[in-house]
Amino acid sequence: MKVDLNGKTALVTGAARGIGQAIATALEANGAVVYITDRVFDADARGERELAMDVTDDAEILEAMARIKAERGGLDILVNNAGVNTMAHRVNIDKFPREEWDRILAVDLTGVYQVSHAAIPLMQGNGGGRIINIASIAGLVPLRLQCAFTAAKAGVINLTRAMALELGPENILVNAIAPGSILTEGTRRLFYGDDGMFRTNVQQMIAHVPLGRPGEPEEIAHAALFLAAPESSYINGHCLTVDGGWTAGYTREF
Ligand SMILES: NC(=O)c1ccc[n+]([C@@H]2O[C@H](COP(=O)([O-])OP(=O)(O)OC[C@H]3O[C@@H](n4cnc5c(N)ncnc54)[C@H](O)[C@@H]3O)[C@@H](O)[C@H]2O)c1
Numbered sequence: 001m002k003v004d005l006n007g008k009t010a011l012v013t014g015a016a017r018g019i020g021q022a023i024a025t026a027l028e029a030n031g032a033v034v035y036i037t038d039r040v041f042d043a044d045a046r047g048e049r050e051l052a053m054d055v056t057d058d059a060e061i062l063e064a065m066a067r068i069k070a071e072r073g074g075l076d077i078l079v080n081n082a083g084v085n086t087m088a089h090r091v092n093i094d095k096f097p098r099e100e101w102d103r104i105l106a107v108d109l110t111g112v113y114q115v116s117h118a119a120i121p122l123m124q125g126n127g128g129g130r131i132i133n134i135a136s137i138a139g140l141v142p143l144r145l146q147c148a149f150t151a152a153k154a155g156v157i158n159l160t161r162a163m164a165l166e167l168g169p170e171n172i173l174v175n176a177i178a179p180g181s182i183l184t185e186g187t188r189r190l191f192y193g194d195d196g197m198f199r200t201n202v203q204q205m206i207a208h209v210p211l212g213r214p215g216e217p218e219e220i221a222h223a224a225l226f227l228a229a230p231e232s233s234y235i236n237g238h239c240l241t242v243d244g245g246w247t248a249g250y251t252r253e254f
Contacts (some may be wrong), residue, residue: 001222003229007192009072010228011064014056014082018184019134022217023224024080032077035068039082055111056080061118068185074126077228078119080112080156081134086191089146095243099119100147112199120172128171132227134220135162135176137243153178157239165239173236175227180243181205182215208251211244241246 010027014020028034037053053064068075084107089100112133123129123203129209138146139153160176183191191202191214198206206212225244226232241247 001026001032001225003076003225003231005228008032008076008228009035009068009074010077010079011035011037011068011075011119012079012081013053013111014023014039014048015079016040018186019179019182019217019220020079020081021102022221023081026218027077027079027223028230030188032228033072035064037064053063055080055115056106058114058118060251061115065118065122066142068154069122074124075119076126077130077132078116078123079132079134079224079228082111082132083136085107085146085149087104092145093147094246095220096147104148105152105155108149109159110156112156116163118181119165119243123172128173130228130232131160131167131172131174132177132224133157134224137178137180137237137241138190140178157228161237168236173227173232175235175237176239177220177223178239178241178243178247179220180215180241180246182217182220184217185190187214190223196252209246209253210248213244213246 005027008031010032012020012024012034015036024034024036035049035050035051039054042195051064053060070077084104086104087098089096114129133156135156136153138150139157142150157176163174191198193199206214219228223240227235227240
């Protein structure tokens with residue numbers, strides 16, 4: 001997919017790997033100057049526009065915004081992608097540790113607020129912009145044993161709508177993407193056994209996906225590119241599901 005983002009400045013959170021990295025690459029390939037931010041970077045991967053920014057750290061966020069303002073004068077595209085979930089605590093809510101709840105909510109929901117809060121002034125002084133929040137289908141259709149993640153992502157979807165209402169008059173369009181199951185560095189380890197075949201539990205999960213496979217990070221990146229493109233100028237407050245049809249309905253026959 002090709003769009004014209006020449007002259008645009010973008011910031012992607014959690015972009016050291018996975019979906020965030022794919023989004024940053026796609027924005028850059030289409031002409032944008034992209035600030036790639038993350039809590040961690042590989043020691044040899046730090047470049048001119050790679051900033052250490054934890055989405056829960058106000059000082060680091062403000063430092064990044066000040067640098068973008070100084071170097072580029074403003075911001076056109078913000079992608080709130082950074083997110084965490086838990087594998088260690090796939091347990092019922094009565095067993096779910098409070099610290100895990102706090103950790104996940106802090107990054108997945110409050111982090112979206114914190115970064116947006118700091119980035120919006122750079123768009124207001126710049127004639128408008130686009131904010132794209134990476135939610136999850138778990139925010140639309142809760143998944144069992146992931147209470148904090150599902151609550152946080154549902155919050156992101158409704159926060160997106162609230163932001164769209166408030167920021168639309170300033171030409172700042174705010175939308176969300178709800179990915180289904182996407183093969184990233186992290187999920188790859190969970191998906192495949194030592195024999196290189198899908199694990200049994202993953203086969204069961206994929207049985208719910210009409211396309212019969214997990215998605216690739218680039219397939220989320222293309223959706224983000226669409227929402228960032230000048231042509232998407234009347235889409236505001238939407239949550240775009242990119243899940244191979246997982247949440248379209250039941251795949252079983254009755
Ligand atoms: N992979 C999937 O199947 C899937 C499905 C639905 C939604 N999502 C969402 O997509 C987004 C990206 O997921 P992914 O699979 O690429 O994850 P990932 O774990 O591969 O990458 C996440 C990135 O975010 C960074 N990060 C984590 N906490 C951070 C913080 N506090 N501040 C800054 N950066 C931080 C990590 O260092 C990492 O580079 C997340 O919001 C996730 O919830 C992913």
